[in-house]
Amino acid sequence: MGILKFNNYQKVKSVSLSIKLRKIIFIMLLPLIFWILVALIIFGFYENKVAKLTHNVTISSKFNMDFKGAIDLKMYHYTVGSKQQTTLPTSDVKDAIALAESLKRTTDCKESRKALQNILEYCNNLQEKMHMIAETKEYDSRQLQLENNIYVLTRLIQGKMIDYIYYEAGYMAVLEENMRHDIKIVIVLAFLFVCGSISFLLTFGIRFSKSITVPISKLCHNVNQVGQGEFSIPEVNSSYIEIAQLNTGIQHMAMRIGILLENVKEEEKLQHKTQLQLLQAQINPHFLYNTLDAIVWLVESVQQEAAVTMLTNLSVFFRTILSKGNDIISLKEEIMHTKSYLDIQAVRYQDILEYDISLPEELEQIKVPKLTLQPLAENALYHGVKEKRGKSAITIQCYKQEKNIILAVSDNGIGINTDKLRTIKEGLVGSKHDGFGLTAVHERIKLYFGDSFGLKIASAYGTGTTVTVTIPENFQL
Known part of the structure; x- marks a missing residue:
């Protein structure tokens, strides 16, 4: 024109x-x-x-x-x-x-x-x-x-x-x-x-x-x-x-x-x-310090095999973060990253932490933003499992629902009280940075896939919490 x-x-x-x-x-x-x-x-x-x-x-x-x-x-x-x-x-x-x-x-x-x-x-x-x-x-x-x-x-x-x-x-x-x-x-x-x-x-x-x-x-x-x-x-x-x-x-x-x-x-x-x-990619330095301290302790305790396993998991953890500069990775890689994180934490919290991950083979190549599941697993550990006395479990399930993919991170930890849960849900709707970093993950999902996708949270105090991520099955960069 x-x-x-x-x-x-x-x-x-x-x-x-x-x-x-x-x-x-x-x-x-x-x-x-x-x-x-x-x-x-x-x-x-x-x-x-x-x-x-x-x-x-x-x-x-x-x-x-x-x-x-x-x-x-x-x-x-x-x-x-x-x-x-x-x-x-x-x-x-x-x-x-x-x-x-x-x-x-x-x-x-x-x-x-x-x-x-x-x-x-x-x-x-x-x-x-x-x-x-x-x-x-x-x-x-x-x-x-x-x-x-x-x-x-x-x-x-x-x-x-x-x-x-x-x-x-x-x-x-x-x-x-x-x-x-x-x-x-x-x-x-x-x-x-x-x-x-x-x-x-x-x-x-x-x-x-x-x-x-x-x-x-x-x-x-x-x-x-x-x-x-x-x-x-x-x-x-x-x-x-x-x-x-x-x-x-x-x-x-x-x-x-x-x-x-x-x-x-x-x-x-x-x-x-x-x-x-950048907000999503920040790494908690205390996690790194504690992991290195745990490796030192394993070496000093002559538990070389456990130390090597922990170092391997730490290597996988950081290699997935880098991902050759890519912000979009496969669901399989994201699961590997999250599993390496949980394996590391399982050494430190072996008395209270168990986890289970379910990923069907046909969903392994689904594309997701990097650091989608790991922050949710971290929230489940620090705000659910650690707050409950006794052993708790974190469960990660991936499944298809119509034309969407559902990623669910659940724990049977202490859960969230009604007032705090309402505040977190309002933060997700209003994009306020509250709710243990859930807003950052929610915002990235919406930026990549649109406002119809994102996070939902359900919890009952004393029972546990479930955070579900909804993403499209087909996504082209």
Whole structure:
């Protein structure tokens, strides 16, 4: 649809505004030559300004769509040691610097030039942070620098480029207003001279003035609409190439700004998703410390076989957390992760903990978000089994129900009292982070599969608790 709009001026029988003015020179009397020249100078001046603005907005919009995604992806591959990116993408940053300097040379608006200066400073800082990552050998430190330095700087650069586009759009509105004002002055003065001429010249002059002022007024209205956040603006038809091109530039600018705003919304959604993933992926350091202490105790007690088994389970536990960077894994892998966790805890709580896991073979390859069952098993252990005196059991069942998959984590521990259970259920509905981390799992399930999926909890104090996870049978990334 945008292409049809932008090529509209080619469908209209167009004529150059300068040619039209030359015809007026031959028709009108010599005293009018001066005013025609003045008009030509004004039109040429504004045409040049508008062309530069349109060019600057176009290339800055394209840059803003491509730069952040490309740099972030290349730096991610570089930090993780991927063969796809073995060198720092400094050439991309240099290209961005060259583009900003080029824009600065053709930019008149003070605010826009300031935004470009900020972009140049951020780009220089970005190159320094890239070299810092190159000099860092530790993987976790490189990833931390990638998150806190590279991603932040590329976001700042993108934000400043959006500011630049905004200021240029505002400057274009001012320019259009000045152009309309100057044109009106020329028309009024020309009209005074035409009043003494024949009626044909009077009629001709009026028609000519309307053919310019009406489209420009509409263009100014369109620019004001864009400034107010309305990006679906009507076309302005004109027989003049310059006005048609100006209309094309404004239409293109409105479309690009709309796309940029949509991209910002998507990035905010992705950022929220990432925060939930990080929240879910946090590991309780006390679990690690206690596990290592238990291994030391087993070794000191000459129980090498038990120590080896516990180390193996710990290895499986962390290997599943990493999962080659994948956040979606098979149900079989998630069960292995949860089983390794329970095996480790069974050594520490052998007097009170038993568990049973049921996974039909046909459900092993069902895709689930990583760290879906383990947090539920952890909740069952710490808030159900440990709180009850005597031995308790945790049961994990996986089964198909119509077109959905049900994952149920049950315990016959102490259970949850009525008030606390009501608070937890309200937290799941309102996305409040209450209920021993259940909300984090619930939110991730909804993000991936939709609001019709998620967690449900049922409990009776003194009897036990059951948490069920509902996910679709078929899920494509």
